[in-house]
Structure formats: C-alpha cells, structure tokens
Amino acid sequence: MPNPWLELSTWPFQRTASYKLLLTELGLVDADKPYVEVRDDCARQHRSPAVELRLDGPGGRTLWPLLTFTQGALILACLPLVEAPPEPRPPLPSLASVSQGLALLSGLQDFLCGPGGKPEPDVLASRLAALPSVLLQVCPLGRPLDTPPPAGSVPAAVAPSPGGAQKQPAWKAGVHRGRVVVSVALTEKVRSMQYGKSSQQDIWDVYGMVMCKCEVEGVLPNVSVTLTLPPNGSPLQDILVHPCVTSLDASILTACSVDENDCSAFSGPYKFPFSPPLELFRLCSYTSQVPMPPILGSYQLKAEENHLKANVVLKLHESVKNSFEYYEAHIPFFNQNLMGSVEVKVSSGQLEVSKEKSLLVWVLGQKFPKSREAALEGTVHFSGTVAGPTDPLCTGLTAYIKLYFRVADAVFRYCRVDQHSVQVYSSAKPRIVTTRELVSSEYYIWNSTGDAPVSLKI
C-alpha cells in the first residue's frame, strides 16, 4: 500500500507492528474481510480524535492517544506526550499536547498537500523530502513550536528583518518591501436540504470566509477589514478569527448559531483589526441563517410501469444576481439498470446524459430566464441490462438532485466587503482589491414522493 507514512522521527514505523495495527484500525488492510474482531468490535468506540492501538491484543500494552489525519493515501499521525499517570486514563482535553498535536498535524497537512489538497506525486515527494528539516524547525526535540508554512505560500518581495526597535512577530519571517496591496476575498457557501413536504422542514444555511493577502510595509502594520450587513440582515454567527486579529468587540462574538433565543440586536458592522502575516490567510469565518435559500427547488419522481417520470422546477430568489459563472443540476439514478431512452424537455439550458448512463446533467448555463424559473419534465427508461451504480441510501424512490453553482461578484446575504471597508494605516497609498462570490455546497433537493433521509441539521 503506497502510504507515505509521515515519520515524525526517522523511526521506520512502517515495518512495526504499530503501523500494521494502525492500518487495521483505519480499515486500510483486510478491507475485504467483513468482520475482523480487533477492528470491528462494536464496543470499540471510534468517536474520539485519538486512536488507541492495542499492541499485544486485548488487555495488553496500548499506544494512546494516537492522533491521525488521513487524506487520500497520506496518513499523518503523531503521539502526543501524556504528562500524567497512565491510569486512570486522563481525559483527552486535560492533555495540553493533544491540541498542539492537532495543530501540528493540520499544519503538516497544509504543508504537504497545499491549498488544492491533491498535490502531484513528484511535488508531494519533494515536500516529503523537505520534511525532516521543516520538522527540525517547527518541532525540535519533539516539542511543537509552530506549524509548518503552508505549501506554496512563499511571499515575494520580503526582506529579512534584523532586530529593530519593534519586536518582530514570530509568525512573520520578514517585512514586505514594495507596493502596498491588500486583497480581500469573501466567499460564501450555501448548503441546503429541500424536501418539498409539509412533514419535513426544509433547511439551509450559509457559511462564509474572508481570505486576505496583505502586502504592507512595516513590522506590525495595522489593517482593518469591516463587514457590513444590509438593514434587517441576519447577524453573522459563530465567528472564528485568525490569531493575528488584535482585538475583538464582545458584540461581534455574541451571535451563535446554537442559540435559539438569540435576540441580540447586533447586526454589524463587524470590524476586524489585525496585523497581517505575509502569506495568504483566513481572516475570519462565520455562519449565518438566511430567511430563504437562494434557489428553491422541487423534484418529483414517480415510477410508471418500466420507466421513471421526473418533474423538476427551480426558482431563483430575487435577491440573487441572475448571472452565474456555472450552474448545473445533477440528477443521479442509483440501483437501476443503465439508462436507455431519455425523453426529457427543459425550459431553459440543455440536458446531457452522462457517459456512464446513470446521471442526467442539466446545464442551466449563465442565466435563468426572466421569470427566474426553470423546469424539467419527462421520462427516463432503464432498458439496459447492465446494472448502474448502487447506493444504500437511495433505494426505491429515495432520490435527489444536487445543484452546483457559482455566482461571482455577489454574496447572497449582501454581506458587504468593498474598498471602503478595508483600512490600511500606511504611509503609502494602498491598492485594495476585493472580490466576493457565492458557491453551492451540499445543495440537495430530495424527491418529494419518496422517503428522504431525515436531517435536523446539516
């Protein structure tokens, strides 16, 4: 198995019994065996971020708490130091090293995989080769001081900073020289589960993040970004900020998605004063409850003799800009034979049958019609003899449509960030670039004539 095991030490872990146990634990070996007692015992609770490996079988020595991150073929793991008697086992939150381990592993994952999350094999190999020296720097003698810099984040035009009058932050290797540019990008993602039933409530929410890249001179320059809401806009909740944010107003943090009685009148402006690091970073993130989803849909699928009859209507909310970068509705069919003839009409856009013959792709293109409504209607025959993809969830008439869209230069909730909302306290006149976009994420419309899996919350 090509698992480039991250060795925090040069210890050849992959040949050890612990490594094999870990792979068993993660279900990466004997995946074809339906039941392996040490792995599949129902009393073994896999609900903690820390894995326990029993080195000598039940009752024997254990390796705990092993933290693991898995991304593709990459397994990252570390064993935090337990500064306590092993028995009785201390609760995980009582160990300082656990969160440090989690932070270190997150950092290593970003360092190895980069922003895309899927590095090319040769890129990954070169990053793996650089790992020992990176670890020497961020984790000398096994004690994490820092997280490795994310891959590909080497900032240009940086001068090393010799000791000056002002103390240099440890998270900023040097100072920027050159033109002052501040880029602020606001991305909002919208999730939804629409059932089209009175018995089941539709749910949706929005979460957003502000990414910043600041090329500003000085050791600790001051920048601030302010997010504003329109009148009656619903407040930003669960705000999480980057450690470089210098101070926060208490009112900013009060709105919390889990607080149903939240009647705090605060609806901005949300001001984030900070001193930026050199690399691209996530200044803040939030969630939000919006009154309506940007696209309301209904999906009706009925079985008739030897075919399925489908009826889909999608409506764009009036507050969303009718200009999409892309907009597609995917209509998959599971646990059926492959599609035969498809007699489906769409009121707007085009319909494509996927190569695999198990998916209809409705490409709505850049715009909804003026009515802000699009419909699809027709029948699908499954005449083939070859079985299509299976899914244990979507049996019978349990089926869904998944929407994929992106609207550039718009955010659904009108959370505003523009040139005026960015302040840079600098002698040079800064260039300020702001972008905003709305992207779908986990946007499902379930067939209202079938059973849909219950989800109280996304």
Added chain:
Amino acid sequence: MTIADLWDQRISAFLLSLSQFLATTSTESFLAELLHELRNDKTNDQLKTLLVSVLLEHPTILCPSASVGEETALELLSVFSHTPQKSIVLKCNVMLAITNVIICTSCLNTHTKTAEDWLDLLFQMIQDINDYRCGLSQQPIRATACDCLREMETCSPGLLSQKLEALYLLKQQETTVLHQSYCLLYTLGLKNAIRILTNQKDVTDLEFKSILGGNEGFAWKSNQLELTSLPINMLVQVPRLTQGLDCKELKSIMSLLLEESYLLMPISQSALLRELVEVVAMVPGLSRTLFKSQLLRLFGTADVSLMHATLFMKDTFTDSLFTTEDENFLLKRLVGMAQHPLLRITEKLFYMECILHFPENRPISSSGEESLPVLVTPRLAAFLHPTVFNDSATMLCRLNLLCLVHLEANEGEADKGIGFLFDHIMALLKIVDNDGSREVVVTSLRALFIFLMHFSGMEELSEKLIDKLCDMYSRHSRLAPNLIGLADRIQEHPRPVWSVKLLRGLQKRIMEMPPLQLTIHNLSWHLKVLKRVAKEGQITQRNTIYLLLNVLINSNLCERGNWQVGNAVLAVYRNLLDHPSIDQVFIELADLLQYISIQYDDTDIKDHARIYYTLLTNLSWEKLTGVLAKRLDGGRAKERSHSAIMAESEEIASNLTVHKTHVLQLIKAQEKAAQSSSDSVEATGEVRNWLEVYQGQLQTPGFGSEVTLRYNLTHAKETDPLFDKVFTICLHFEPKDSNYAKVTDIHVPCVFRDRKSPEVKVKLKPFQPRMFTTQDGRSWHSRLPDVSVSFPEIFLPLPLPPNSSRECREQVFERIWEATASGNSDKSAISLFCFKPEDKSLADLIKTHFQGYLITDQQSERSWKVLLFLPPKCHILLKITQAEDAAQVSIATDNRELLPFVNSYLQNITDN
C-alpha cells in the same frame, strides 16, 4: 556503492531491527564508526546529518552508560566546533544531539563537567541578541540553543532559576523573530523557580524578589522538583506560595508577557499561556483578572491550541475569572465549533470531547468521567444531532453526546429526543439492509450499541430493534459475526437480557427459513449463530437440535464430509452439551451424535462426535459440565490438552482450520534419493541367463514397486515460536492423480527447531493435510507445501545385485532391447531423438544425468548404453551415439506411454 549508500543501508538496518543489527556488530563499534565518520572532513553535511539523527533518536541505545554518554557528548562537541559556520543545519542537528545525549544519559542530573560546559556554551550562544556578533545567517543556531536550554530546564526543573534576570533582559532586548524562543525560555524558568519556592515554608519578600533578580550560575541541586513537575491540572492540590508577598514586579512582568503573547506562533502562544496560568495559580498575590484583557481575543480564536489553552484557564480559575455568562457563552461557542462547517473533522471531534469534559464552575461530579455539563440542554444539543450524512466518528460522537443529554433530560423532552435518536438508528439499519458497505455495517452496530447502553431499558424500542435486526439477518446472514459480537458486548453490561432476546429471535428466524436458504455458505453463518445461542441457558435448544437433524439427514452434508462444516456443527454440540436443559433433549442429541459418528465422511469429525457421544451417555450432567468447563487461559497443561480434544471454542476451532502459513515443509534429503527398496538377489559366480534371472525377479510380488524419496521434515522459514517443538505429527498424503497407489500415513514423533530434522521416506506426491500437536497440547492441522515429484526422480538403476558383472548387465540390456524392438508387444515402442551437443561435451552430459544408469560406457567409440528402470516393471533403454554433427539417442521402452515423458526429458536436459 558510495559511502553514503553504505551508511544509508546500515542506518536503515539499525532502525529496522535493533536486535538483528546488534547481532552483527556491537553498539560500541557502531558508535565509534559513527563518530569517526562525523569527524571525517570529506564527508558531506547531508550524510553527517543522517548520522547525527541516529544519535538524536536513540541516545540511550548508543550510549548505554553515563560515561559513554559523556564521552560521546565530548566527541560531538568537538565535531560541533570543527563544523564550518556555513553548515547551519548540521550544526543545529549536532546541538540537539548533544543535548539529547546529555539529558538521556543522566549527565545532566549527575552534574558532569561536559554538561556544565555545554550549558555554559549554550548560554553564551544566546547572548548574541539581535545577531549583532554572528550575523543573521547564524540565527537558527541561536534558536536551537534556546530550544536546547528549554529542554534542559524541562528535564531538570529549576536549572535556570538563578538566571532569571539575565534571561529577562535578553528577552526584552531581542527584537527579531527569535523573541518567541527567549520568551518561552524565560517563562518556563520563571514558572519552575516559583514552583520550587512553593515547596518552601514561609517565603520572605526578599527570597521572592531574589528569584526575579537572579543573575548567578546554574542551579544544579534543584532536582527535587522532578517528581512533582506535572501540570497543575493533574495535581490534586495546586502548590501555592504564602500569602501577602509583594507581587508588584512579577505582576508587571506578567502583564508584559501577556501583552506580547500576541507576537508568538499560536502553538507557542498556547504553551506560554499555560505557563502563565500556572504561575498565577501558584501566586496568591497575582490577580486572575490579569488575563481578562486576552479573553475576548481567545474566545474568538479559530486556533485549536489557543482555544484549548482557554479551557485550561477556565479549568484552573473557574468562577474567579469566568462569570456564569462567560461559562454559558464558552459552552455555546464549543457547541458551535463542534459543528462548524469550516473546521476539520478531528478538531470538531476534539471540541465534542471538550464539551463532555467541560470544566464547569460548579461541577456536580469530579470523577473525570464523561458527564455532561448541566448547561448542555436538549435544546442546545439538538444542534449536534447525528445524521446519516455524518462521517462515522462524528456520527458516533454526536450520538453518544445526545444519548447522555436525553438520559438526563426531563421526561417529555427526553421521549421526543430519544424518539429522534431511535429514528436515526432505524435509518442506519435501513442502509445496512440495503447492502451498506462494511464500514456502514460496523458503524451502525456501534451506534446501536451506544443507544442500547443508554436505553436498553425501554422495552418497546428494544423489541423493535430486535425485530429489525432479525429481519435483516434473514436477508443478510453475513451479519452473523457482527450480531454475535453485539450480543456478547451487551451481555457484558448491566442489562444482559436484551442479548438473550436477540439471540432467541435469531434462533427463531433460522428455524423458519426455507430449506433452500440453508445453503452451504449460509449454513456456516447459521451454525455460528446457533453455537452462540446454545450458550444461553435461558433459551430452549430443542429447535436447534431438530434443525441440525433435519439438515444432516436430508442433505448430502455427511457424504461431502467437509471438515469445516463438520467442525462448525460439532461446535454447536459442544455448547449444547453444556446446556442446563440437556436432559430434555438427551435422546435426540445422542441420536444425532451417533449419526454423525457413523455417517460423516471425515475421520476427525467422526472421532469428535464419538467422544461427545461417549461423554454424553456416560457422564452425569454435573460431571459433563465439569469436564467441559475448561478455561482456555487456565494455564495448566493438562487442562489445555483436554481442551484440545474437547472444546470447540471459537479459538480452538479457528486454530484447527487449515492455516495459510506453512509450519513444516519437506526438503529433499541431500544424498541420492533414488534407490531400490527391494532385497538384492545374492550374486553367484555362475554364468546364467541373466535375463531369466531378472525376469524371475520381476515376478516376485512387491519387487521394485516402490520409489523411496527421502526428505527432511523441517520447519518452514518463518513460523511462530509456538511451533518450535512439534509433536505427534501425522503426515497424510493424497496423490493428486491416479498414477500412484495410496500412500500410507507417516508418523513422526517430534520435530524440534534446534535439532537435526528427522528424515522422512515418502512415496510420491505428498499433498494432503496433516495433524500435529504443539507443546501446549493443542492439536493443529496444517497443510504442507506441495511437493512435486519430477520424472527423473522415479528412475531407478537396473535392479540387479550390486556386484553383478558388466557382462551380465549388458546381456540383460540387449535382451530387453531385442524384445522391445521386435514389436511383439503392443505396448513397446522405439523412437529416435537427435540433438546437437553444444557447449558441453556429450560425455559430460551423460555423466551428469545418467551416471547411475550406465550399462556400457565406450567413450572411445563414442557410444553409450543406458537403462532406466521405472517401478513397478517398466524400462527405458537408450543407445546414445555420437555422429558427425549430432548425437543420436535411440530409445526403446516396454511402455509406449512413457515416450512423451522421455522425449520432453531429453529435450529438457539437452536444451542449454
């Protein structure tokens, strides 16, 4: 191979298996070679870094004693000083290695000269603040020096306690990114110094002040702290300084540190905060409100280690720093973070753990066990409701939390909540029923287990679950091991009755199955379930016995004689014998056992059935259960032997199945394998018609009918030490084809790994399974690797008395040749094979392959005669002559079916 490659190999070998590596070389010599290579100027930095890494990782193995440690540290010091300035990475590595060696070999604790020198050197290095002297390029060295000092202070707390003023000044003056390292070093020293002071009674203001103003040597004798250097949240009581000390100076130091904490990396910042929290906790004169200014920033942080440090602060200071509103807010924040779409799954899992162990201002219990804070209401927890879209860990974690919430909730609210959870479980089971993947099956049963742990007392719901599980089982019998596991685990807990109900339900379903569904494959699952059911005294077993009777009599199972199925059936019986209601089904059970012992077409199964039958019919139930009540982990060898005959427990049954790994193997014996086992005919000096004599021999029954192949029975290369001594081995062979008569079993008393392997005389294709016993008395059943017998292995020389003359051999040859060549017999045949002898001469070829079978060897005439005897009565005769450009082999045989073999054999040996 370059030197670097050689070292690479050696170090890999060292890291891979220490014991193997040290079998070939000693640590001293390896260490000496390492250090020698490090001193070599021609070795490049990369290789040296690799070499140092071994010392860095395994200092205690390479330096087993303090004196070796000291010598090594000295050597490394000299390497360090001779390493050129530009080799920064190597220098940093050497520094870390020296520190590690000094700490791990207790050079530090015993205050050796080297440790002292090294400390002085490190302290000297960190004096170069802002890189005035050595320049920016040397900054990493300084950073490493700080790290090394911090490590030494950690391992010998108080070491820096008399140098705090100096460290403080350095920290203040340092303005580069290394400010962080100085900050951490100072804070750790400060915390340890105060911790040591808390051990002292009646601390005066002067003593207290002298800590902060210390600018002396290293404090070598402060090791008493070692045992109590646990973080304060691990201590029953936080050590405290005396009240009323003047803390003004310390307070301003602390404020400054907190203010500048913002400049540190988040992980280091969290470490710093933890140290400061400990200081404030130990010094009554310092106000907790010192942290107030940082709280908002920390509450809002997206960084997991900073949030964790905040919780540590909450745990330490409770209501002296956090109001009820703060507490409420923090908890909501945690719930929000535990489901935040932009955090990583592991972080969210961690936050859920934090909710379960939330440090409340007024905790109800302090057991440290998972107990939900009272502030987590069903309303709040509803946001963490599990869904089928969650990943496994998140789903299970949420389910566990919700179960705890509803367990505590008041009735009306709880019923609704439990209803939701139940629906969720049913939704999961539906996915399993729709052929969910292995992971879905396992996760769903885990969810079910969590649910039952909390709510198995709710009759209606648990009945529904049993119905659902039984339904699922009748469709997917592969779920048997999962369901048995579930029953076992639930039974270990306070309400075991659910398990009995489930098992009774499963038994009923199996009974109701149409016979067609009891196919061989599914049968093994059903037998597993029935075996488990038979363990339950509360479940009547009559139906099980009828079912087995039905299956055995009305199917061809007995004729098929499958060992595994037979064993699985017997496993059910074994548990039945132990069942308290056995007297109600005594006759049926006895009938069945007798039936198997007669009808089942497998000796082993028959034997077992017979033993069970004998036990059943001869012993009272009390005695029977006494005999059966074996403990596998009991320890006494006798009991274990017993268990091997008696108990088909899960473990034994699995041990008895055919293993994939080979324990033993047959290796061909060194000496010439082929020889006739027949008695030789006494030679007489008389001139006789040798052919007649020879043919006379062939008429003797049993003559020449065997080929004895000699093998050594040895251990396969890598086997468990359990098999080092193997006893009572029965080798059972079954020829693959019908060419050979059945070979009788061979019994070998024992095979020991460390002794000479016994020789086994085997006749032809050994193939089939074999039984043996290990030292602990258990019987094993394993498979030998195939031993194939090649065509030339069954060649024998002409079976005439050893001293019979060449003439008589020639005579027999010629006569047989004539007889076969005459074509009188319809079985005989002649043939010709030509080839071109290439590299080797023809004579060599003949010598190699036909030495033992030569009748005449007339090298001068370039002609040879060869006779191959094949038991029982076949001959192959070869006349080999060397023509001008080719060799001719005339072949005559009295069994024409052998010709193709002869041909391919000749082809084989003459091909280069």
